[in-house]
Amino acid sequence: MLDKIGIAKRIAREVKDGYYVNLGIGIPTLVANYVRDDISVEFQSENGVLGMGPFPYEGEEDADIINAGKQTITTLPGASFFDSATSFGMIRGKHVDLTILGAMEVAENGDIANWKIPGKMVKGMGGAMDLVASAENIIVAMMHTNKKGESKLLKKCSLPLTGVGCVKKIVTNLGVLEVTPKGFRLLERAPGVSIEVIKSATEGALIVEGDIPEMTV
């Protein structure tokens, strides 16, 4: 089974040379730490920066330079700042190659829900609806089940949707799954996780064909 860092490490392997990547808040943010350093990647944050670097050294933080999680950041050589309309032009115009974000639920047809729990707190969708509606390559990073042990990979989302039929791949603590027209196709098992465990944690249609390798992280 993977922990959050394990999920981030596994997703980092999906990041290819030359990719512009938008990372959501939470596990996705961690991905930046594990991308191979022999490839060139630029991280975009939808509040208006391309070429994000690590957190600033203590005392060098600048209130005017933050990421979409409102964390103080730095920029790397080649970085640029821009306004919000331009930022979402990058996203909507498919210039960002990969979007990695968290989810509360994913359905077997690729629907995703991650912005609202009716009756409870509504924090808002932020940029997530724009990202999932536009990105060609969306990876969801999440736990396979919620705190109550219920599957988050469903036949149909129960929560208000963020986007329809958009998720391509899911990396959970239990494995890697691809969204196909027939449902969630299991690609890899997390270390030490059996197919039976994944089956019982997946409510939506699960496709297990051939040998499912245990992943190496």
Next chain:
Amino acid sequence: MLDKIGIAKRIAREVKDGYYVNLGIGIPTLVANYVRDDISVEFQSENGVLGMGPFPYEGEEDADIINAGKQTITTLPGASFFDSATSFGMIRGKHVDLTILGAMEVAENGDIANWKIPGKMVKGMGGAMDLVASAENIIVAMMHTNKKGESKLLKKCSLPLTGVGCVKKIVTNLGVLEVTPKGFRLLERAPGVSIEVIKSATEGALIVEGDIPEMTV
């Protein structure tokens, strides 16, 4: 009767303090020379400059700084450069207060034609269609009749239109006219021009009510 400079001088009096003004090619360009110097006005050129100044001194011309007529220009303190989409955002968004342009024909309902003579040369509409479709305040500068002596103030335009029902005021070599729901209302006569002369040079409905003063330029 006014010459081109006279028309430009008369139109210059329509330019008010605080106006952003777009000047078309030809007579309109001359208007800049006659605006009172005790008011603040900024000239916009749709190719991407606000705060245009006079022509550069000989030897100081810069190929990268031109107006929409492709003439080398200078900028005044407070000027800015911007891209074409932003430039037409200023125009479409009604941030430009006054548009002054030439015309081949104007109709009594405010239609204007100034970009094409079928069968002859078609130079194109440039920014004129955007300007006339968006500006709240459009003044046409032109001769009252064409080279054949035919009226350019018509019941209906015969040439392909640039915009519909948009012209508010016309300053010609013969006078100043306002477009009203009932037709061209004569406001002023050019020096030495009789109402009869204007009537005979105007094909569209001409409204002459009360005393029509001779203009002072």
Next chain:
Amino acid sequence: MIRKTVANVKEALLGVEDGMTFMLGGFGLCGIPENAISELVRLGVKDITCISNNAGVDDFGLGLLLQKHQIKKMISSYVGENEEFERQMLSGELEVELTPQGTLAEKCRAAQAGFPAFYTPAGYGTEVAEGKETRNFNGKMHVLEHAFEASFAFVKAWKGDEAGNLIFKGTARNFNPCMCGAAKITVAEVEELLPAGSLDPNEIQIPGIFVQRIFQGEHYEKRIEQRTVRSRN
């Protein structure tokens, strides 16, 4: 040069009234018009609608207006990190219209640039699209969204000049440029107000034509929401 300078924040906010719709720049607490917000609190205008990506925190930014119950409605994309906001929303005191962030930005830009409406794929198939026109372009569904209408836009820039020209800094740029010229009156507050001609015309990010009033803010706290740092070792 058309002069846009006003003496201070009081003069800058002349004409502000109860029930109006305001746009406010900023992302979280980054790049917010701190001085305009303080003056709105002081003026005590009520029943206002605020178009702003976020709603501040409990004791800073738009949170200050929420505390005083001056806001009737928020139009935002993300409103977390604010307990008073949550309380007012859940109790029904506060109306909230959540809009995808890119749509929010473009609704501002559309107002600025004179586009009445636009089609975006964001939100299609979600409750955001309920009651809205949808349309297929190139095999993909889009939602028709309309330009915002607001009485005032309050934006914050880094440097500005007497002609209203603006330059922003870092990610404090965010929604600020998009809101310039997107309301009937745009009020820009800047950290440094310079004479016309001080800024290179080539480096101006928002031309003064989009700004009606400009003033230098008295004080900027620039509070950081998430101070994340690394140590040198």
Next chain:
Amino acid sequence: MIRKTVANVKEALLGVEDGMTFMLGGFGLCGIPENAISELVRLGVKDITCISNNAGVDDFGLGLLLQKHQIKKMISSYVGENEEFERQMLSGELEVELTPQGTLAEKCRAAQAGFPAFYTPAGYGTEVAEGKETRNFNGKMHVLEHAFEASFAFVKAWKGDEAGNLIFKGTARNFNPCMCGAAKITVAEVEELLPAGSLDPNEIQIPGIFVQRIFQGEHYEKRIEQRTVRSRN
């Protein structure tokens, strides 16, 4: 940092083929991609469609491609000052689609920013709107216009860096920024190509994400169309 530099104009134009649609920046002869145009002439690609505000003059700019009969169709707003253009258009050799200038700019920006279509008042009631959908918004009629589709965009900037970031100069900016990222491949030529980190991230006008290839042009003639000057006396 994702490196966008290519060795020269030849490498920059790899993949260019007969029958493609190209966008070319510039207003008149100001800010045109001189080196890309020369290479298109040298390559002799035929039957191309050019999206460009103007068509150059007889012996410079796009006029060079017209002379060689390489252009099948021009999409422009203004095409005066070019006798060969006139001759080809009147004889039917050249197809011409005239588009209002603001619409032309926005059709580029729409392609860049992922908007399939937009409504503009420009051209309503004229032959430009013939066959197009029209619609009333707020009592005013608008025309539905669609985003451009192009294989290559050729733009010219003043300074650029290895990451593809661009800064333009004066009115040579014009359509160039709008075309970046508006075609499948954007090729930027610059007067000065700098290492990444040389440009202030705050002053970059087009982020490198919108540019696939960048090179420093060998030579810029920068011809002036209308040299207007005043004397010092």
